[in-house]
Amino acid sequence: MENKPFIHVQNLSYAYVGEDDRPIPVLKDLSLDIREGEYVVILGHNGSGKSTFAKLLNLVIDDYTYAEGTILVDGVDVMSPDLTDEEVLDLRKNVGMVFQNPDNQLVATVVEEDVAFGPENLGIPQPELRQRVDQALATVGMSAYAHHEPHRLSGGQKQRVAIAGIIAMKPRCMIFDESTAMLDPVGRREVLETIEKLNREEGITVISITHYMDEAARADRVIVLSDGKLLLDGTPGEVFTHSDTLRKAGLDLPQCTAVAQYLITKDLPVHGEINTPEQCAEAILNAWKKM
Amino acid sequence: MKGFAFGQYYPANSVLHRMDPRAKVICAVAYIVASFLCKNTFSFVLLFVSAFALILISRIPLKVVLRSVRALIFIMAFTAVLNIFWIVDTAEGAVPLVEFWIIKIYTKGLYHAAFILVRILAMVIGTGLFLTYTTTPIALTDALESLLRPLAKIKVPVxxxxxxxxxxxxxxxxxxxxxxxxxxxxxxxxxxxxxxxxxxxxxxxxxxxxxxxxxxxxxxxxxxxxxxxRCYHGGEGRTKLRILRYHARDFLGMLWIILFIAAIVTLNILGARFGWLYTM
Structure with missing residues (x-):
């Protein structure tokens, strides 16, 4: 792994153009680095600027009137006005994005053709194209559905197809913009497991934007945005100790962490890092044994 | 709503289903041309028989195919009636079959009405069997894109x-x-x-x-x-997962259509030469 960060953000400020051309600030002086292979969750309440940040990374923002600072993705300044079309395509190929609504990102009427859409756009020839599609579908566990119509799939399955469509472009980084927000619990679990697998097994850098604390607990690193500013940055364990700061940002602790912290105030010695229900159960059991 | 299927695609395992969609588009166009080439009773009989032969080949139940014909029954009836009353046999010694008030119905009118009926029937059944019944909408789109690609040279956004x-x-x-x-x-x-x-x-x-x-x-x-x-930037430099390929059956299909047209033209010529029954 290189020493240079894959994504380098420095003093980034961004504002939308509001009525009367007045700026509506969304991001304020944001600086952070993301290394290749990391699994980062960006947490924030509605309007914290987290989605805008993701869109800036992937160049799907039209208006740069009120954009300041630098974003380097793999050394390329993505906010530079003289990016060539090839550079833009290359960037989008390297940084794939999965959106919230699974229906509104599937293009084709057959699953495998949808997965092929990205690589087709990149001009990948046969037989590599076929291999990529099959591999991507296998990675997300949707090979059996290759010839199905997308509208007959469940939300979680559609979202996995959308993920396969990005994987088939062989990106180095994937951004998930609230990709589990519209799913039922089963669909969410399927998608989260897929995301983790991509990070652990394929070494893809994952940036997941969410407001679900449980999802944050599974990441390597949690970045909390509030009102466009960086509030907290650290491992889930570190971030979750700042429960008051989180609450002020409109976020609640994951249930299990909240339970553990409550038990500590009641003098039950529940110790160690508690981010998942399993860790919580074990800690309570240990505390029980000691009593 | 989950069971909703568009168009009229009827899944079955027939040669027509397996044919390359481009070949089917070509065949459908040729079949329409053939139906317009028909001129006399014999060629129309051949056209009529061919429509039902196509139904047999496609393995689609007659009932299903006739459903699309039913939708056109009004137009068919209207054109038939129009022909019966309007056609005037100007040949020498032609006597109206029925005559009252200003209405004169000639045998020729009846033949014409029947011809038109067969023509419409054949066109509906032919295009349906070559295109909508045996080809999925997406395959049809692929075929049209591929067939119209030459138009992209004159800046048609195919x-x-x-x-x-x-x-x-x-x-x-x-x-x-x-x-x-x-x-x-x-x-x-x-x-x-x-x-x-x-x-x-x-x-x-x-x-x-x-x-x-x-x-x-x-x-x-x-x-x-x-x-x-997902890096979409128009059709330029795009590859395709599904590549359409012609097989022997596609050429055979097109050959049959050519033979069919040849047969119709022959019957037309022979009919004119020997004065067989009625000619349009």
Whole structure:
């Protein structure tokens, strides 16, 4: 792994153009680095600027009137006005994005053709194209559905197809913009497991934007945005100790962490890092044994 | 709504289903041309027989095919009646079959009516069997894109049209599902779509159409962003997962159509030469 960060953000400020051309600030002086292979969750309440940040990374923002600072993705300044079309395509190929609504990102009427859409756009020839599609579908566990119509799939399955469509472009980084927000619990679990697998097994850098604390607990690193500013940055364990700061940002602790912290105030010695229900159960059991 | 299938595609395992969609488009066009070439009783009989032969080959139940014919029954009846009353046999010694008041019906008129009926029937059955019944809409889109590709040279946006077709086909079921949801939501709020005058019922649809449009525009916007993120930049330099390939059966199919046209032309010529029955 290189020493240079894959994504380098420095003093980034961004504002939308509001009525009367007045700026509506969304991001304020944001600086952070993301290394290749990391699994980062960006947490924030509605309007914290987290989605805008993701869109800036992937160049799907039209208006740069009120954009300041630098974003380097793999050394390329993505906010530079003289990016060539090839550079833009290359960037989008390297940084794939999965959106919230699974229906509104599937293009084709057959699953495998949808997965092929990205690589087709990149001009990948046969037989590599076929291999990529099959591999991507296998990675997300949707090979059996290759010839199905997308509208007959469940939300979680559609979202996995959308993920396969990005994987088939062989990106180095994937951004998930609230990709589990519209799913039922089963669909969410399927998608989260897929995301983790991509990070652990394929070494893809994952940036997941969410407001679900449980999802944050599974990441390597949690970045909390509030009102466009960086509030907290650290491992889930570190971030979750700042429960008051989180609450002020409109976020609640994951249930299990909240339970553990409550038990500590009641003098039950529940110790160690508690981010998942399993860790919580074990800690309570240990505390029980000691009593 | 989940079981909804578009168009008239009827899954079955026949040569017609397996043929390359491009070959089928060509055959369908040729078949229409053939139906217009028919001139006398013999060629029309051949056309009539060929339509039913196609049904047998396609392995689609007669009942299913006749359903699409039923939709055209009014037009067919209208043109037939028109022909019966309008055609005047100017040949020497031609005597009207029926004559009263200003109406004169000649045998020629009856023949003409029958010819027209057979022609419409053959065109409907032929195009249906070559195209809509045996070819999925998406295969048809692929075929049209491929066949019209030469037009791209004169700046016809062939790829863009094909892409629009694909997206439309992809979103029809999604939007139908959404319509149902909105209707249920409005019904739950006391909306009534089934009673009242026509104007009242039409007005009741407004609360469905407006949210539907709003949502369709939002979807379009999101889809455009998602497509951009997946490196979509028009048809240039694009490869395709599914490559259409002609097989022996496609050439055979086209050969049969050519032979069919040849047979019709021959019957026309022979008919004219020997004065067989009626000629159009």
């Amino acid at each position: 790829h863009a049209f094909a892409m629009m077709m694909t997206i439309a086909l992809r979103f029809i079921p999604t939007i139908m599902e959404e319509t149902e949801k909105i209707m249920s939501a409005q019904k739950a709020r006391g909306a009534d779509f089934t009673t009242g005058s026509l104007a009242k019922r039409a007005k009741a649809l407004i609360p469905i159409i407006i949210p539907l449009f709003a949502s369709a525009f939002r979807r379009a916007d999101e889809l455009a962003t998602a497509m951009e993120c």
